[in-house]
Amino acid sequence: MNPFYDALETRSTEEREAALLAALPGQVAHAQQHAPAFAQILAGVDAARIGTREALARLPVTRKHELLERQSAEREQHLFGGFATQGFGAAMPRVFASPGPLYEPEGVRPDYWRMARALYAAGFRPGELVHNCFSYHFVPAGSMMESGALALGCTVFPGGTGQTEQQAQAMAHMRPAGYIGTPSFLKLILEKAAELHLPLPSLTKALLSAEAFPPSLRDWFAERGVAGYQCYGTADLGLIAYETAAREGLVLDEGVIVEIVRPGTGDPVPDGEVGELVVTTLNPDYPLIRFGTGDLSAVLPGHCPTGRTNTRIKGWMGRADQTTKVRGLFVHPGQVAAVAARFPQVQRARLVVSGEMANDQMLLQVETLETASGLAERLQDTVRELTKLRCEVQLVAPGSLPNDGKVIEDARSYR
Secondary structure, three states: OOOOOOHHHHOOHHHHHHHHHHHHHHHHHHHHHHOHHHHHHOOOOOHHHOOOHHHHOOOOOEEHHHHHHHHHHOOOOOOOOOOOOOOOEOOEOEEEEEOOOEEEEEOOOOOOOOOHHHHHHOOOOOOOEEEEOOOOOOOOHHHHHHHHHHHHOOEEEEOOOOOHHHHHHHHHHHOOOEEEEOHHHHHHHHHHHHHOOOOOOOOOEEEEOOOOOOHHHHHHHHHOOOEEEEEEEEOOOEEEEEEOOOOOOEEEOOOEEEEEEOOOOOOEOOOOOOEEEEEEEOOOOOOOOOEEEEEEEOEEOOOOOOOOOOOEEOOOOOEOOOOEEEOOEEEOHHHHHHHHHOOOOEEEEEEEEEOEOOOOEEEEEEEEOOOOOOHHHHHHHHHHHHHOOOOEEEEEOOOOOOOOOOOEEEOOEOO
16 A cells, blocks of 8 residues: 555656745735735735745744634734735635634634644554544534545544543444544543453554653553554644654645744744744745744754655754743743844844742843854943843854753742
């Protein structure tokens, strides 16, 4: 049986990049013309010129808090804050709500969130029964996975959340081939099935998301005959990346353009450096351009050993929003980036906040080759200008700071 979902997964890097960038100008123009929010955000942008990654990187990043702010401000005119291109009716069969509340549309295309690819990589095949334990109410997770399974040719049991004993009984009766849901809930079901002496021999695979999936839990499932794989996606963007049998990072989906940028900015970082995932979707119904996920990750070198040729990322590595309060004032990663941007000799910067409660201290660590007298003092002055706070400055050699995506490290003691 073909190990790949389709031929897109094994095309050359050059072919993939050319196809994505060829589609980009049209998507930008479509967003400008049909999504009122992007008509404002991208005002004055010549869409025809956005055909390279360099041009894309010059566009503003829209982050989730801005999506929520626009939805809240424009709810009477635009439920989706002016980001959707479709209205209610046949073209939008469902609307979901995530905490915030943040509202997300669902379009009519089969596999709207492109989850079938992740399911296939996890071993799911046409003609199988799938037990879907993601929520079917308010949030889109249940529908996201169900639409992918249906597109793949599976039958879906909408188990939803809760009722652990009934879930185990349903699995024993219907004998599904696989589970979809959070890893923690699958563990509860398997433990309940063991308690009830309900063997589940048919359950051999799982696609897991929405929570951390450590190797220890992966091994726990494997000991019980279940091969668990993870995927990474959001309700705004759909699938972003998925795990394969190689278990060496997550392979990017074929329908998105992914950048990794320095937190607090829109500036792409070199491959291998940890930064915020920024995604541009080719979805015409919800055409998010440079959408900042707020999640940290990094690009892995080389291709997946399975033969898939798309870029790999390390997976979820934490949150990019490291805003913290120092002496009663908020300090943002963007302010640290703004300080560094004023000094070409600064390669990377990291603000460390230390001390005990009510005795905050700030140290700006700066990677630079220059040790000339006066640089530290000028950096101190700039920090105070931009944050209204005093800080010390430490000049360090390039490569000295940890590659963990942190621009602000809160090292205070709260005991």
